[in-house]
Amino acid sequence: MNDNTTPPYRPDFAVQNGQVVPYADATVSIMAPGLTFASTVFEGMRAYWNAEHEQLYILHLHDHLERLQFSMRVIELDNPPTTADFTAQVIACLQANDLREDCYIRVQAYVDDWGEIIATGPVGSSVVCRKRARVEAFTTGKHFAVSSWRRNAEDASPPRIKATANYLNSRLAGLEAKRIGSDGAIILNRDGTVSEGPGGCLFIVREGQLITPPVTAGILESITRRTLLVLAKDMGLDAVERDVGRTELYLAEECLYCGTGQEIVPILSVDGKQIGDGQPAPLTRRLQQSYDDIVRCRNEAYKSWLTPVYAKDGE
Ligand SMILES: Cc1ncc(COP(=O)(O)O)c(C=O)c1O
Structure with missing residues (x-):
């Protein structure tokens, strides 16, 4: 795992269009409407490391991904990934990078390739995660x-x-x-x-x-x-x-x-x-x-807000 705490952030792996790939291989077309006409929506999430539990917890994963579904619906993307798809991809991305400290996750959906302002596909998606400590x-x-x-x-x-x-x-x-x-x-x-x-x-x-x-x-x-x-x-x-x-x-x-x-x-x-x-x-x-x-999962009453990333014996 490289040290990606300062810009430019370069994690080892990203998820693009559902596949875990080396970060450097995750690219988009320079004429993608996601870039040329800002036809991109995204989410930013945090995951927190609990050393005692040896577990990484994603905060409000479902809520963020549901908000992304709403954003994708408003900008009219063709058959974008579902919340279940993105849930699996976010977990796969964190695991691929073996992140075991506080981190930040960005999920994006965009119109890829080359197209007009009103192009609704082909839809590309990505998940990127990196270490991110609490702000001072x-x-x-x-x-x-x-x-x-x-x-x-x-x-x-x-x-x-x-x-x-x-x-x-x-x-x-x-x-x-x-x-x-x-x-x-x-x-x-x-x-x-x-x-x-x-x-x-x-x-x-x-x-x-x-x-x-x-x-x-x-x-x-x-x-x-x-x-x-x-x-x-x-x-x-x-x-x-x-x-x-x-x-x-x-x-x-x-x-x-x-x-x-x-x-x-x-x-x-x-x-x-x-x-x-x-x-x-x-x-x-x-x-x-x-x-x-x-x-950090120190309050059991709110455990349902957290999604654990790593499988534990007996769980
Ligand atoms: C413009 C704007 N408002 C509000 C928020 C806070 O939203 P959330 O608490 O869902 O991260 C964010 C950050 O993500 C933002 O970019």
Whole structure:
């Protein structure tokens, strides 16, 4: 296994069109509509290593693959792989690379070969996985700024689909954030309320209540966001989905960024205005702790959210 923790990431094996192949052999046509017209949808998942169990657990595999089915249906791909197909391929990919630490998995479906904007096939697919440790900001937090870019709208390039096309908007916001010296961007929708960040959703806390923009605010229906809403309920916390105004970010006692890759990142300031005391805050920390126990299979009650990768004797 090579060290693929820093870019460029090069795992030993990938899965392409259902077959495990050396990573270098997994290629697409330079005229594929997946590339020329962004006719590509994808998923990003994490798997967590539990050293005591000697097991790798994929978090919310089924939910991610069902969201991919939805994305593929919206962009109209011909006879794409099923959730059962992709489930087997994700496990095969992790096993082929013998990954035994925290990692990230990307599953893609695209129009391959050479075709028009409206080509619906031939459909290509791929699964790629690599080591990926927790982001440092999980512990330290990040400073965010509201972007001058607006979120792509539901009636133009719907954020609910996890399509590569939507990530141009994310890229522009991310580049601007970097240019102005911020760690991350918060993107407003056309109505001027908060949607999400380039690769994650947002929660604020006001008077002890967790608040996150609704699924109609121009967001990806984030699985981490949904997880946090379930967790909040199970922890007896008050949580609501409602529109969030820009200046509410400044009033918030706590603010956090969440998504598969980032997990849960405390937001320390927005637009240079300190959130709370400018340190990772208590409720965010509680959610992080609970999340960490769940994803590493230390909390039996949520075991059904995890898919083990390696076969164990007697199981
Ligand atoms: C634009 C965007 N929003 C939200 C999320 C969070 O979604 P999830 O929690 O399903 O990973 C992501 C990341 O995957 C994303 O790219």
